[in-house]
Every structure is written in structure tokens, then in C-alpha cells.
Amino acid sequence: MTPPSNRTVRLGLLALAVAGGLGACTPTIRLEVAPIQIYAKLDADVRVRLDQELQNLLAENPNLF
Template sequence: MKKTIAAIALGAGGIMLIACTPSVNVNVNLAPIYAKLDVNVKVQLDQDVKALIQQNPDLF
């Protein structure tokens, strides 16, 4: 009898915990971010290539 009451209490407690589980809903509206990164990359690569050619003139 005690096992049955304990099982019922445990089951009821489990149901109460599931019913009281908090939920969080987050709506994120992201605005698109545009950046012109290719210009910096091209300039940096051009400078790097010039430096490598100066260091190794027989490279090409």
C-alpha cells in the first residue's frame, strides 16, 4: 500500500514538474549587414605579393 501511494505521489509530482516547465520564446529580427571587405583584402594581397616578389625576385 505504501509503495502504491509513493508511486502515485511520484507520478503526480512528475506531471506537476512537466506542467510547470518554463518556456522562453525569443524572436530575433536580424537586419542584413553589408560590408565591403573585398577592397581591403585585395589591397593587402597586392602588398603581400609585391613584398614576396621583392624578397624572391627569381620566384617567377
């Protein structure tokens, strides 16, 4: 087996340098999501209104379900 020529060694070193350079220049993407706080207050009046609307809907459409 013959040793590699100088040109082959140089091309190999060049390929390693290019690969190392490209690997060092890889962009980094960071995604940060801030926590979302939701404050909800359910009022009993809203529930009563929804119940009343549902009763009216069922009364108007008895075959709905």
C-alpha cells in the first residue's frame, strides 16, 4: 500500500477545515414562550341565563336531542 500523496492530504485537511468552519457557523434558534395568565371569574348570573336559554331552546325544539 502506498502512502497518500501531498495533494490528497491537503484536500483531506481542507475538507476537515471546511466542515469544521461550517459546523461552527450553524445558526442557533431559541424559542421562549412566556407563561400566560388567565383570570376568569364565573358569575352565577351567567349560569342562570345560560340555563334559561337552554330551557327555552329545548321548549322550542323538543326533538333536538
